[in-house]
Amino acid sequence: MIKCWFDYKTVIVTGASSGIGKGIVKKLIQEHCCNVIGIARNETKIKALIEELGSNKAKFSYYLFDVSKRENWENFAAEIEKNNIQPDVLINNAGILPKFDKFAHYSMEDIESAMNINFYSCVYSMRCMIPILLKSDSAGIVNIASSAALCSLAGTSVYSASKAALKSLTGSIREEYRGRLYIGLVCPGFTKTDIFHNQKGTVDSKGEKALNLVSSDCEKMVDAVINGMWKKRSDMVFGIDAHLMSAGTKILGVNVSRISSKVLKMSKLDLFADVFTE
Numbered sequence: 001m002i003k004c005w006f007d008y009k010t011v012i013v014t015g016a017s018s019g020i021g022k023g024i025v026k027k028l029i030q031e032h033c034c035n036v037i038g039i040a041r042n043e044t045k046i047k048a049l050i051e052e053l054g055s056n057k058a059k060f061s062y063y064l065f066d067v068s069k070r071e072n073w074e075n076f077a078a079e080i081e082k083n084n085i086q087p088d089v090l091i092n093n094a095g096i097l098p099k100f101d102k103f104a105h106y107s108m109e110d111i112e113s114a115m116n117i118n119f120y121s122c123v124y125s126m127r128c129m130i131p132i133l134l135k136s137d138s139a140g141i142v143n144i145a146s147s148a149a150l151c152s153l154a155g156t157s158v159y160s161a162s163k164a165a166l167k168s169l170t171g172s173i174r175e176e177y178r179g180r181l182y183i184g185l186v187c188p189g190f191t192k193t194d195i196f197h198n199q200k201g202t203v204d205s206k207g208e209k210a211l212n213l214v215s216s217d218c219e220k221m222v223d224a225v226i227n228g229m230w231k232k233r234s235d236m237v238f239g240i241d242a243h244l245m246s247a248g249t250k251i252l253g254v255n256v257s258r259i260s261s262k263v264l265k266m267s268k269l270d271l272f273a274d275v276f277t278e
């Protein structure tokens with residue numbers, strides 16, 4: 001029985017091999033009977049996901065490619081069309097979190113990589129996939145940004161910029177396609193996933209405890225994303241830290257960045273050591 005607009009639909013999920021993306025894939029298949037096309041680079045992790053899908057594994061197929069390369073999306077779109085596959089929904093979830101650091105410490109490669117993976121991947125995917133999605137009568141796109149798009153902190157310059165760019169792009173495209181394409185934007189707060197692997201080496205036990213304290217459980221974040229999508233919500237802010245940043249920015253403006261950065265500095269967490277030492 002169909003309960004929701006994306007039940008039994010074909011959904012493309014980037015970053016399907018881990019964390020929030022992997023959780024979304026499992027829920028779409030197990031609870032919404034979707035056919036999911038997952039995109040990621042790590043085949044070992046994708047194969048582990050397939051094992052976890054058990055008897056539902058036939059509902060999952062995958063492509064291994066780097067989402068930050070335009071030609072990969074052009075080839076993917078051509079392949080989808082050649083095989084007469086009609087995707088209904090695209091979830092742009094793949095992303096990286098560079099190590100917390102000062103803007104001056106990042107190499108140009110670090111900056112370009114974050115922009116390419118977190119922002120340009122979505123530019124390419126939407127340019128290539130929107131014409132195909134529009135042939136569906138239940139077309140939709142969900143872009144996973146971050147609470148970092150709502151409020152910039154010291155140490156997150158490049159990540160915040162990449163996610164704020166995605167937020168702005170999403171808002172404009174939503175209006176351009178209103179009535180023809182549902183477009184949702186998700187700004188999650190800290191969530192317990194592998195995304196913090198770039199921070200390893202600097203996370204002391206105090207830092208890890210602090211991160212755990214403010215981070216949402218991944219399954220809860222996935223439930224929130226799927227529920228928001230179900231209701232066709234436009235802007236979704238999930239997680240206590242994300243709500244604080246969102247409300248704080250509305251009330252106090254740039255002062256939230258100042259106060260939050262001061263708190264991080266005073267916390268003396270190893271995690272942010274490179275941000276606050278000269």
Ligand SMILES: NC(=O)c1ccc[n+]([C@@H]2O[C@H](COP(=O)([O-])OP(=O)(O)OC[C@H]3O[C@@H](n4cnc5c(N)ncnc54)[C@H](OP(=O)(O)O)[C@@H]3O)[C@@H](O)[C@H]2O)c1
Binds near residue numbers: 020066095187191196
């Ligand atoms: N966790 C958080 O605290 C948090 C907070 C706010 C927003 N977010 C956002 O939520 C999204 C998912 O993050 P997560 O926490 O689930 O992270 P994660 O566990 O590290 O998963 C990231 C996923 O992105 C894929 N990916 C990364 N770079 C890629 C590339 N160049 N090409 C293809 N796939 C790529 C990875 O797959 P492969 O390694 O197999 O390529 C992996 O499946 C990201 O956009 C992130 O910015 C996360």
